[in-house]
Amino acid sequence: MSDRLFIFDTTLRDGEQVPGCQLNTIEKIQVAKALEALGVDVIEAGFPISSPGDFNSVIEISKAVTWPTICALTRAVEKDIDVAVESLKYAKRKRIHTGIGTSDSHIKYKFNSNREEIIERAVAAVKYARRFVDDVEFYAEDAGRTDNEYLARVIEAVIKAGATVVNIPDTTGYCLPSEYGAKIKYLVDHVDGIDRAIISTHCHNDLGMATANTISGVLNGARQVEVTINGIGERAGNTALEEITMILKSHHDIQIDTNINTQKIYPISRMVSSLMNMPVQANKAIVGRNAFAHSSGIHQDGVLKNMETYEIINPKDVGIDDNSIVLTARSGRAALKHRFSSLGVELTQEKLDKVYEEFLKLADRKKDIHDDDILVLAGAERTLNHRIKLEHLQVTSGVGVRAVASIGLNVSGEKFEGTASGNGPVDAAIKALKKIIDRKMILKEFTIQAISRGSDDVGKVHMQVEYDGQVYYGFGANTDIVAASVEAYIDCINKFANKD
Incomplete structure (x- = not known):
């Protein structure tokens, strides 16, 4: 017993x-x-x-x-x-x-x-x-x-x-x-x-x-x-x-x-x-992206012949379904809702409609839609009521050319624009942002993570910004890493702006 x-x-x-x-x-x-x-x-x-x-x-x-x-x-x-x-x-x-x-x-x-x-x-x-x-x-x-x-x-x-x-x-x-x-x-x-x-x-x-x-x-x-x-x-x-x-x-x-x-x-x-906006490391036991991935030819051959040669756990035992529905720009709301449900996320019809529109935009930019991409979309829904929103962002940069960024913000319904140059596109974009939001802010930490593979990845950016002696944490996700960086900075600003 x-x-x-x-x-x-x-x-x-x-x-x-x-x-x-x-x-x-x-x-x-x-x-x-x-x-x-x-x-x-x-x-x-x-x-x-x-x-x-x-x-x-x-x-x-x-x-x-x-x-x-x-x-x-x-x-x-x-x-x-x-x-x-x-x-x-x-x-x-x-x-x-x-x-x-x-x-x-x-x-x-x-x-x-x-x-x-x-x-x-x-x-x-x-x-x-x-x-x-x-x-x-x-x-x-x-x-x-x-x-x-x-x-x-x-x-x-x-x-x-x-x-x-x-x-x-x-x-x-x-x-x-x-x-x-x-x-x-x-x-x-x-x-x-x-x-x-x-x-x-x-x-x-x-x-x-x-x-x-x-x-x-x-x-x-x-x-x-x-x-x-x-x-x-x-x-x-x-x-x-x-x-x-x-x-x-x-x-x-x-x-x-x-x-x-x-x-x-x-x-x-x-x-x-x-x-929690906290990525799971790729090689994390049981739930990491690579936990059941085999790149070695010898390992692949063994697993194809018998899973137990290199896997002591069946992926399906922990809820990873190798035969899950593949999402593309042609997928409907029902498929998207099914994927959210399998990931433990339940959305109302109103929220699903909003997220679906963002899903279609992402699917047009990416060849493969991964579970992490889907969860980023669900998380993005929480920013809809932010006081400060990114309207547009344009960046010019290149080898031997100083980066220049032009940014547009919607602040409580009022439109603002700013332009700045910097040491690279992210620096230029954040300087343009700070021209509009004129506060004494210090960037304390800046972390970028690609959540899948390939040049069309969605990049996740985590930031810590200090303002008035307090540290605020922000998060952004976008296939454009400069836009993701600006979104993360804006997320930080919204957290202290709501207190003013």
């Missing part, structure tokens, strides 16, 4: 802490519903006391989903817990996730405290949370660098106080898989009452070992894993849900099951990538 592993998804909390990847409440609900369909057991919906937006998102997600447990994060502070309780009032199944740092570094420098006082604060927080909910998870922040003997004392104390789940985070991604697995095993062997709580893993990928550490934790007794879609998260990210799920599905000898419908992995991966 197989063991059951609970999947705790923190895409909407830890994953959303990535700079520039914040979602609005409607987008969070869309992801939460997709997570429910995927089969996750717990959705960490936010950190309610951190902002009114997070508080409201936890409320609305609680209303929108039915069977997964909705979890709200807190510090070991009564006010945090009170706010979390209020945010969870509509949840059918609710959990409070509270905790405190336990490493000597955190105790000394973060809390200016001592080990005994930290245990007292941990116990008090768990007891207080249990007054409101039956399901309380305790996290021992920086457990990866916490002495095992002391960590065991903390975990034993919070279980006695009523914790139903104990989270052992490798907060800094420091542990080796052997160290992390041994830490979980130590708790299993030395904590009185450990059988009354579920041990959870929460691993970060700073040294590229999040998945390995998580699997090591599971093999040594953890029965909940805290993961994100595409492995997104602070710094180098979190353990990827799709990697853990497919490792267990592929290694039948482990005999640990999840509730995940693996055929929905690829659609939700693309949905999260699109909504």
